[in-house]
Every structure is written in structure tokens, then in C-alpha cells.
Amino acid sequence: MPRRQPIRRAQESQPLDAETIAKRTKRHLDELERSNYAEPSGSYHGMDEDDQAGKSAKGRARQTVSDKRQLSGPSAKRKKANMNIRTAILYRKNFATLIEESGLTNISSSIPTYLTAAAAPPKEPTRPLCTVCGYWGNYKCKKCAMPFCGLDCRSVHDETRCERRVI
Amino acid sequence: MRRAPVIVLDNGASTIKVGVTTSSKDVRIVPNAIVRSKGDKTAYFGHEFDACKDFSSLHFRLPFERGYLVDWDAQKAIWDGIFSDQVLNIDTAETSLLITEPYFNLPNIQEVYDQFVFEEYEFQSYFCSTPAALIPHGRLFSAPGLPNPECMIVVDAGFSFTHIVPIMGGVVIWSAVKRIDVGGKLLTNHLKELISFRQWNMMEETYIVNEVKEKCCYVSTQFSADLETCRADKSRNTIVQEYVLPDFSRNRHGYIRQPDALPVDGEQILYMGNERFSIPEVLFCPDRIGLHQAGLGEAIVQSINLLPEDLHGMFWANIGLIGGGTMFPGFVARLMAELRPRAPADCEIKIYESNNATTEAYHSAMALATTSALTNLAVTRAEYLEGGSGYCRRKFGTDYERAGNEERARTPPASVPAKARSRTVSAMKRR
Numbered sequence: 001m002p003r004r005q006p007i008r009r010a011q012e013s014q015p016l017d018a019e020t021i022a023k024r025t026k027r028h029l030d031e032l033e034r035s036n037y038a039e040p041s042g043s044y045h046g047m048d049e050d051d052q053a054g055k056s057a058k059g060r061a062r063q064t065v066s067d068k069r070q071l072s073g074p075s076a077k078r079k080k081a082n083m084n085i086r087t088a089i090l091y092r093k094n095f096a097t098l099i100e101e102s103g104l105t106n107i108s109s110s111i112p113t114y115l116t117a118a119a120a121p122p123k124e125p126t127r128p129l130c131t132v133c134g135y136w137g138n139y140k141c142k143k144c145a146m147p148f149c150g151l152d153c154r155s156v157h158d159e160t161r162c163e164r165r166v167i
Numbered sequence: 168m169r170r171a172p173v174i175v176l177d178n179g180a181s182t183i184k185v186g187v188t189t190s191s192k193d194v195r196i197v198p199n200a201i202v203r204s205k206g207d208k209t210a211y212f213g214h215e216f217d218a219c220k221d222f223s224s225l226h227f228r229l230p231f232e233r234g235y236l237v238d239w240d241a242q243k244a245i246w247d248g249i250f251s252d253q254v255l256n257i258d259t260a261e262t263s264l265l266i267t268e269p270y271f272n273l274p275n276i277q278e279v280y281d282q283f284v285f286e287e288y289e290f291q292s293y294f295c296s297t298p299a300a301l302i303p304h305g306r307l308f309s310a311p312g313l314p315n316p317e318c319m320i321v322v323d324a325g326f327s328f329t330h331i332v333p334i335m336g337g338v339v340i341w342s343a344v345k346r347i348d349v350g351g352k353l354l355t356n357h358l359k360e361l362i363s364f365r366q367w368n369m370m371e372e373t374y375i376v377n378e379v380k381e382k383c384c385y386v387s388t389q390f391s392a393d394l395e396t397c398r399a400d401k402s403r404n405t406i407v408q409e410y411v412l413p414d415f416s417r418n419r420h421g422y423i424r425q426p427d428a429l430p431v432d433g434e435q436i437l438y439m440g441n442e443r444f445s446i447p448e449v450l451f452c453p454d455r456i457g458l459h460q461a462g463l464g465e466a467i468v469q470s471i472n473l474l475p476e477d478l479h480g481m482f483w484a485n486i487g488l489i490g491g492g493t494m495f496p497g498f499v500a501r502l503m504a505e506l507r508p509r510a511p512a513d514c515e516i517k518i519y520e521s522n523n524a525t526t527e528a529y530h531s532a533m534a535l536a537t538t539s540a541l542t543n544l545a546v547t548r549a550e551y552l553e554g555g556s557g558y559c560r561r562k563f564g565t566d567y568e569r570a571g572n573e574e575r576a577r578t579p580p581a582s583v584p585a586k587a588r589s590r591t592v593s594a595m596k597r598r
């Protein structure tokens with residue numbers, strides 16, 4: 001009897017477009033910048049001492065840690081912090097906001113800044129690695145374009161990575 | 168007049184390296200983080216982390232995001248601890264400060280640095296510099312009987328990113344500085360993902376995985392061959408290591424098990440195969456993880472091509488490595504293998520390594536702080552009160568808009584035409 005393959009043509013005939021893949025890659029790179037796994041990337045709260053109680057956004061927004069410390073030494077606090085310092089401590093801005101507010105996007109690109117200093121893309125493309133085992137990834141998943149090295153890793157990929165990864 | 172003591176504070180995104188000129192104590196390395204341990208039910212601020220006993224599922228609050236200081240509340244809490252009697256025991260109003268800031272620090276962040284230094288801590292004077300700019304004061308490039316070279320390239324592979332910083336006559340050439348967005352944080356997180364997918368779920372164990380990275384990872388000079396070796400069965404696989412994960416009762420830190428050691432009951436083993444070299448490989452090949460930036464070797468070439476043509480040889484011959492990311496075994500050999508084919512054949516390439524790449528910038532800063540040269544570089548409190556942040560930036564030379572304009576005035580434009588020029592020049596030479 002001939003071996004029968006399940007028919008899944010409808011699903012497989014739609015490869016992912018480049019934009020979705022770029023989005024996925026960007027999200028992955030953002031994930032790699034996280035300080036902790038269990039929090040949304042880009043958010044830097046945490047540190048709420050009473051984890052269960054202080055969950056409301058309002059209660060957390062104005063909480064600071066720096067003025068609650070009991071420290072002694074010759075430069076222990078003599079006076080109250082001035083406005084500038086209070087503002088910096090109370091209103092934390094993330095890096096994207098700071099870039100926006102710095103006005104760097106408006107100045108001439110001939111002036112070296114954070115935005116111009118990034119290394120240019122490489123001249124030669126790199127050979128991809130298998131996302132499952134780390135060996136050369138000579139094949140690509142039809143559905144999500146992730147590289148893998150062979151049939152074994154492909155089945156692992158199909159079972160675990162693929163579905164989760166496709167947006 | 169007796170000079171005030173100087174606090175040298177290399178304010179890294181991962182660790183702070185700090186000391187005082189008047190103290191004979193060696194550099195103190197303090198985590199730049201507020202770390203909460205579930206097991207200990209305590210939050211440790213910076214230096215207090217030494218007391219931490221339970222390293223499982225640590226939660227990190229870092230003042231830095233993508234290499235720049237964004238969380239001043241956390242940063243102040245950590246600095247306060249350092250200045251208190253628990254570490255330095257010093258009155259900030261009676262001292263001067265030498266602090267490092269990231270490359271291309273944003274002007275709006277720089278302003279807050281100044282405010283904290285003078286308005287909150289009331290330092291007498293302060294000098295703010297990038298880590299690489301301090302290297303000419305140190306001993307990284309020192310050779311017996313010779314002064315430090317005029318031209319140098321400092322490669323700073325840090326926690327958040329890696330910079331290639333050309334320096335000429337002690338001044339950073341900002342228009343040729345290049346950045347690769349790969350740092351220790353990204354590498355650790357990448358390793359965490361690989362381990363969690365392939366073996367143990369360690370997504371919450373940043374601290375433990377970082378230790379694994381530091382103990383097991385190396386830079387391969389024969390990536391392809393090493394990949395094949397890792398595919399071989401156990402008896403012929405010379406790369407794989409068995410890492411015994413900490414269980415926090417018998418061993419608090421993990422370790423690499425010796426090949427002939429007998430297994431102990433109940434220990435958890437992490438097999439480190441191609442992860443050992445494919446993690447640091449990302450620095451040489453960021454494209455692998457989808458980051459479309461050149462690898463370290465190519466980025467150095469990009470930087471050199473933006474420098475004055477006749478000095479290229481000087482830069483190739485003086486490349487220095489700082490930052491924890493350069494401490495992987497095999498780093499220098501690999502970088503050499505990347506650079507040699509890209510450099511002109513008649514160029515000598517020399518790579519200078521540090522004994523301790525993480526504290527190299529600190530020691531250079533300390534060398535500067537003990538000389539009287541610092542007095543001329545620093546801004547005093549009185550000057551700040553009169554001239555504000557703008558004055559600080561001008562004096563430190565870290566007003567990038569201004570520095571960029573001055574550079575262009577000094578050197579011929581070398582942004583796009585650099586390559587074209589080099590080609591015509593070499594063609595002429597050949598004729």
C-alpha cells in the first residue's frame with residue numbers, strides 16, 4: 001500500500017511575507033534586551049516591594065526606592081533634593097522617548113550621533129544556523145522561514161517552534 | 168593648595184568600578200543593579216549584592232537601558248550606597264569626581280548627569296569622559312621605552328553594545344566611531360533562549376546563565392570545523408562540556424565537571440556543545456540573529472576607512488581591547504583572523520590585550536586622576552553654577568554636534584568618498 005501523506009496544501013501554500021519576518025526578528029531582538037523574562041520588554045518597573053499589594057498602576061507610578069534607604073556616612077542627606085533631581089527620579093523615561101526628546105532626529109546626518117554610529121550592514125550574507133540544534137541551517141520552514149538542518153530538526157521545529165512563532 | 172581627593176567611578180551598565188585616589192584599596196566592583204532574590208526575600212542595592220545567598224530567579228532592575236542611563240531613581244539608590252560608610256565613606260561635597268558616560272550620550276541625559284553631580288551630590292569639580300577616551304592615560308598600549316601611540320583604536324565590548332573608537336592625539340574621532348548592538352546582555356539572553364529550548368527552562372535564571380557563559384564560552388577560530396566536532400558522538404566530541412548547575416545547598420555556583428569525574432546523585436547537568444562558541448560568534452556575525460550590522464572585523468574596517476588615509480597604517484598597528492566582552496578565550500586570535508585578510512598586505516596589525524579588560528578604563532582613569540592634568544579638564548561647581556550644562560559639555564568635548572563640526576573643519580571630508588579616495592590613491596601608487 002502506498003504511504004499516504006495528510007493533505008495540508010491550503011495551509012502550506014502561504015509563505016510568510018518579508019515584512020512579517022522582519023517584524024518577528026525585531027521583536028526577538030527586543031526580547032534579547034530584556035533584563036528579566038517575566039515582564040513586558042521596555043517596561044522597567046519591578047521592584048515594588050509588596051508584589052501582591054502594589055499592583056495598581058497608580059500606586060506604583062510615584063514610588064521611589066532611592067529616598068527610602070537608611071544610609072549613614074559623611075554625605076548622608078543634609079537637605080531636600082531640588083526640582084531637577086526630583087523630576088529625574090520621579091519621571092522615568094524609556095530610551096525611545098529620550099531619543100525622541102533629544103532632537104537628534106532633526107540634526108544633520110553629517111554630525112556623528114548615536115543614530116549615525118551604528119555599523120553598516122555586512123557586505124556578505126551569513127550562512128544561517130539551525131534554530132533547533134545549532135548546526136548549519138540549510139533548509140527553511142515553508143510556513144515561517146526559520147532555518148533548520150534536516151528532517152529530525154524539522155519535525156522538532158514543526159512541533160514546538162513553528163506554531164508559536166508564526167504571527 | 169592641596170587637591171581634593173578624586174572619586175573615580177566607571178559607571179558601567181552592568182558593573183560600577185569605583186575607587187578613591189587617596190585610598191590604597193584596589194578597585195571595588197559593584198553590580199549596577201537592584202537585585203531582588205526570591206529565596207532570600209530581600210532586595211540588594213548595588214554593593215549589598217555580596218551578601219546574596221540564593222541566586223535562583225533573581226530579578227534585576229538596571230538603571231541602564233540599551234546602554235544609556237534612564238532610571239535615575241535606581242541609579243541614585245546605588246550611588247548613595249557607594250558613597251555611604253558601607254563602601255567609600257566619603258563626603259561628596261569635599262571631593263572631586265571622575266565619571267564615565269556612554270559613547271554618544273544623549274544631550275538631555277548629559278544634563279541630568281550634571282544636575283546630579285553638582286546639585287544633588289555637590290561635588291567640588293567633575294570630569295566626565297567616555298571609557299575609551301581615558302585609555303590614552305593608561306597602560307594598555309604601553310611598550311617598554313616608548314610613549315603611548317599617537318593613533319589608536321579602542322574596541323570596547325561592553326554589556327549593552329560594542330564600540331570601535333579611533334583616537335588621535337588623545338582625542339576621539341567621533342565621525343569614525345562605530346557601534347555594534349551586541350553586548351554581554353544580549354549574549355546572555357541568547358544563551359538563555361538556546362538552553363531553555365534545548366535542555367532546561369532557564370528563562371528566569373539570567374544570573375546562572377551569565378555564569379555559564381563566562382565559564383564555558385569561547386571564540387572559535389574554526390567555526391565550521393567546531394560545528395562538525397559537536398555533531399560527533401560523545402567519545403570524539405572534544406568540545407562538549409558538562410556544566411553542573413548550582414543547587415544552592417551543596418554548591419552555590421555551578422562548575423564544569425571534569426571528564427573523568429563520577430556522577431553525583433541528584434546533580435543537574437547542562438550540556439554545553441555548540442553553544443560554547445556560537446554565542447560569542449554573534450559578535451563577529453550579528454546577522455546570524457537577524458541584526459543587520461557588520462561583525463566586529465568588518466566594523467573595524469568601516470571605522471578605519473573613515474579616517475585620514477595616510478594614517479591608516481598607524482591605526483591598524485594599534486588596536487586595543489577593553490570591556491568584559493573581549494575576555495572570551497580565543498578572542499584575539501579570531502579578531503586577528505578577521506582583520507588580516509581585510510587589511511592592506513603591507514600593514515602590520517597589532518592587537519593589545521589587557522590583563523583585566525573590565526577594569527582597564529578604571530585604571531586609566533585612576534592614572535589620570537592622580538596627575539594634575541585633571542584639574543585643567545574638570546569643571547568646578549562655581550563654573551557650573553555660572554555656565555550650566557552647556558559649559559560642561561564644551562569643556563569635556565562631548566557636545567557631539569559641536570565636536571562633529573570641529574572635526575570636519577580639521578580633517579578633509581571622509582564620510583562617503585573615503586573608499587573612492589583610497590582606491591584612486593592606491594591606483595596612482597601602482598602606476
